[in-house]
Amino acid sequence: MQQMGAREDVTVGILALQGAFAEHQVMLQKLSVKRRIVIVLVRTEEDLHKCDALIIPGGESTTIALLARLAGLLGPLREFLKTKPVWGTCAGAILLAQSIEGAKKGGQELLGGISVSVGRNGWGSQASRIRNVVESFEAPLEVEGLRDSARPFHGVFIRAPVILALSPSPTDPPIQILSRISTSLLPQSQTLVPHDEDDTDPRDAGTVVALRQGRHLLTTFHPELTKDDRFHEYFVRECVLPSLV
Ligand code: GLN
Numbered sequence: 001m002q003q004m005g006a007r008e009d010v011t012v013g014i015l016a017l018q019g020a021f022a023e024h025q026v027m028l029q030k031l032s033v034k035r036r037i038v039i040v041l042v043r044t045e046e047d048l049h050k051c052d053a054l055i056i057p058g059g060e061s062t063t064i065a066l067l068a069r070l071a072g073l074l075g076p077l078r079e080f081l082k083t084k085p086v087w088g089t090c091a092g093a094i095l096l097a098q099s100i101e102g103a104k105k106g107g108q109e110l111l112g113g114i115s116v117s118v119g120r121n122g123w124g125s126q127a128s129r130i131r132n133v134v135e136s137f138e139a140p141l142e143v144e145g146l147r148d149s150a151r152p153f154h155g156v157f158i159r160a161p162v163i164l165a166l167s168p169s170p171t172d173p174p175i176q177i178l179s180r181i182s183t184s185l186l187p188q189s190q191t192l193v194p195h196d197e198d199d200t201d202p203r204d205a206g207t208v209v210a211l212r213q214g215r216h217l218l219t220t221f222h223p224e225l226t227k228d229d230r231f232h233e234y235f236v237r238e239c240v241l242p243s244l245v
Helices: 021-030 045-049 061-070 074-083 091-096 202-207 230-244
Strands: 009-015 036-042 053-056 086-089 097-101 114-119 136-141 153-158 162-166 175-180 208-213 216-219
Touching: 009 021, 009 230, 021 036, 021 053, 021 230, 036 045, 045 074, 053 091, 053 230, 061 074, 061 091, 086 091, 091 097, 091 114, 091 216, 114 175, 114 208, 114 216, 162 202, 162 208, 202 208, 208 230, 216 230
Parallel strands: 009 036, 009 053, 053 086, 086 216, 097 114
Antiparallel strands: 114 162, 136 153, 175 208, 208 216
């Protein structure tokens, strides 16, 4: 009989300081993959050290960063990103960016880890409701690499960031674009140059809503708020399990 020891398990942490961490937990609990998944809600450095990978949920990036600072987690999280897979959804994606526009007054701390710059609340903020800018919306997405990829993924965007530029240095892992939304859905404030066939052309970063760089994954929307587990499966299958061997 096969021995079920710790080596058979994969431990996925979810940063549980604020935001939609419980929804990610539910998705992971239901997931069927090759290995048993142990879930850790990460609130301390000790929790983080148990993890093979981490999900940073959506919520409010400024609040998550502040609570991470208070918990003494900013440094350990930056170290974790250097060797282990991390997936950021929405606010989590902002934290993983190298730089942002529209940061909170006085600045806001980022973890970095993915070579992109993002516009916070790029589709509109709470205040933009008055100006009739759509801040939150849903859109069907074609996503490369998902199980059953011909079936669109339902993208839920809630005051989501817009990717402004992809800027990997020559020594960074290349960025693989997994999904773009149609240009017609872009907010009018985003000026785009004509589409270039080169997928990593930073000039048309604005339509990119899901990407992968090395072992890290970034989605500007919320897969955990759907009933579709394909992104969670993708993260475990493509980013987490290969990093264990
Ligand atoms: N606008 C939020 C922020 O700046 C992100 C929103 C979300 O995660 N749904 O953190």
